[in-house]
Amino acid sequence: MYSDKLGIYLNDHLAGATFGIGIARRMAHQHRHSARGADLARIAEEIAQDRETLLQIMDSLGVPARRYKIYGGWAAERLGRLKPNGVLYRRSGLSTFVELETLRLGVEGKTLIWRTLLVVATKGGQLDESQLRSLLDRAREQIDTLEAMRITVAAALFSDRGER
Template sequence: MNALAYSGADQRRPTGRGADMRLLGIYLNDHLAGATAGTDRAARLARTARGSALGRAIEPVAAEIAEDRTALLDIMRDLGVPVRRYKVCAGWAAEKLGRLKPNGHLVRPSPLGTVLDLEALRLGVEGKTACWQVLSRLGTTDERLDPARLATLLERARRQQETIEAWRARQAEEALAGRRS
């Protein structure tokens, strides 16, 4: 049986299941960095929108996004892919730095900030969807990947995309309507 941990001279050797574990590790850690940023962004948006219709719609999505990050960690563990902490920290820092962008208001929050948060979440969920699709394809030849679990994660990501997109469009129209004259 092939070792799941990869060390030594031949780090590019496939596991016998067709996966290049070194590249798969990079790929999954990059997605983990994105999942870290997305989880923080979604939680912050849910907090700032609490009590509103947007908050009621985004709170369950934010909870699912956090669950999806945990699912990714579980899958990485199942595949023997080590977590690269520096990438997790980079994802966390990128989300914090992303908040510093100019938004048209100096002191108070801008409605454009919500639109941009929703757009960032949409992009993140699209990336997550792509990851679940790749893992589903790999799962056809790798018994460590549960096809049913991946199908559930993929369907949930698609539902998240629909919810986020509906609210992104609504928030963009509200925020930008005053500038359309």
């Protein structure tokens, strides 16, 4: 039962990581020529690396990746692109703002899995605690970067002369 619950939990986070990679890569591509481009590209690459690490951890724990969860994360990201943004035919500043918030929330969730796996590591000894601490530190840095971007976009978007 313990491994079943852990398997469900890890696969749920795998779906979230799949969603996160999609949104992060799309944002990095859309903002590649902006001041935020390099940071978004770095974060997208790190999220992809973290997803691969999660898959390796799952393998080391004998937890199979559930394809339907992976496809669900992929589909959710694609469907999320259909959200209304107040502009009919192009992106608006609100799109960027909401995507930054969504990405930040996803990275917050990633900190939770690394913290949870630190608890699992102390009980089972199958996981590398120093690796998990490094992943947690990197996620915190990503949160700080995304929050700085989010605040900058919010200031521009919601000011009297902000983008509409």
